[in-house]
Amino acid sequence: MTQARPDEPAIVLEDVRKRYGDVQAVAGISLTVGRGEFFGVLGPNGAGKTTLIEIVEGLREADSGSVSVLGLPPWPRNMALLPRLGVQTQSSAFFTRLTAREHLSTVAALYGVGRQGVERTLSMVGLLGQADIRVEVLSGGQRQRLAIASALVHGPELIFLDEPTAALDPQARRDLWKVLRALKGEGRTIVYTTHHLDEAEALCDRVAIVVAGSVVALDSPGRLVGAAKAPTRLLVPADRITVERAERIEGADRVCVEGDSVVIETRAAGPVLAAVGEVAGLDGVRTRTATLEDVYLELTGSEQHA
Template identity: 40%
Template sequence: MDAIEVEGLKRRYAQGFEAVRGVSFSVREGEIFALLGTNGAGKTSTVELLEGLARPSGGRVRVLGFDPHTDRAAVRPRTGVMLQEGGFPSELTVTETVRMWAGCTSDARPVPEVLAQVGLSGRRADVRVKQLSGGERRRLDLAMALVGRPEVLFLDEPTTGMDPEGRRETWELVRELRASGTTVLLTTHYLEEAEALADRLAIMRSGRIISTGTREQVVAERPSSIRFALPDGVKPDHLPASLPPATLERGRVEIRTPRLQSALTDLLLWARESDIELQGLHARTATLEEVFMEIAQLPEDDEGHEGHEDDKDGSAPERLEVERV
């Protein structure tokens, strides 16, 4: 059963700027689904519609079977939301902040339990919000999203500002939530994070989903590569005709092919029959980063879609931001 259903979703801002342009996807119960894309791709605009923070300009959204905007009273108690920034009162302590939020939440979990889960128990529980590091603030944001025992959890850039240890602890927590049956939809700029967590993912560009599926399905849409160096006197045009055209750069040959096993078999058989050693032979499928960058560099379509999703009038240029950990 699907916990989230999205069909033909659209979101239009002032001056006709369309940040989300007919997006469709679904998220199964107990699944981690990652929404990827450059700044301005439409990720946050999409997630805000799923959270019920705005009414779609077109299309249909269902979360746990309800419209998250019109049926907000039915959806909100069953969902948790971790925004990019929490904006909590700076003079309150961590414990006071979570206790305040728990007081506004139905069936709230015990505050010490939540703080222990996100690594803010002990001494850090009595620290004022203004004294927290960036990574600790993100842990507090996550704690607030978990207070209400959510069935569906929205995580918008959940590990920004965290050190590597904190990031991996958060990953493990997200996996534990999935194991307990929680459905998770996350946006992230960290491609390694998507690879480590997501059961399925979607890559957005200019308000549309360009590619979706498991990591393996997404990268399978792009060609694999075979790289090697040929001995002196042997040129790329000596390679068997069954192989795709090869390129030569800095003395190394590269062959890109959608049929890696077949092409590699032909190459190795030719090398053996020709008594040729392929120096530095390296074969691999495409990486998620390569797929992401290829999609990020696609030209704008003829309808024109420019602007940053955080700039509602669409006046700011898109920025490319890809990070690896």
């Protein structure tokens, strides 16, 4: 098996374009994903994320531009790349009449992986307790974990995960975060699409935000948030301050009521917080700083990201 050099990027795209009729799904995207990087691809539905990822995976041919994956072109379908890639999609196929262990063993056999690797991967995704249950009986969240196990069982260098935590409960979601961080710690490269922006902020080294087929922002979550200069929000119990009194505080840019809180938006958090303390005390006051979600909503013009 040909291995990419350690200093060679995992993915290089140069001016990649793809059109479907009148729709420009990918409009000249150029980017590089480094080896061992946890890279997020974000954007509203219909932005071109899926088409872009399928081009990188070798499932679609770009109309123009160049694509390199682990130092090789993925199209035409490159059989030398397949054992080095792990792919989990939202529409993963299963052998539903098999048990979870039998299904994963079948997938593993295609890559020459033995029983030990199957058991280790079932344990990694938290499915050992359901290993002997038929796939058709598994819950949606358990099937999601089995799809992820199928992408990981052969120890791929480059892993593509599409909304991997979509059907998971909060605890299972956090457990998967640990698995993904461990994979990154082993030097694997992960390309990750998600609508959970808190997840992208917590896990990704860098994110690309895609809108209408173009990358509108590309950087680490921290730098994107810092550059946005979004206001801080102070949530004050509504029984402690009125909207009118909050509006008179110097530095309060916007005041509104949300539930049982008066919300003060400000770009001078320190002085405003001190003023709130003098007027209403600080007990129960909550502070919300800018997040990746704020940046995303500003760049996409979306009112929601689901």
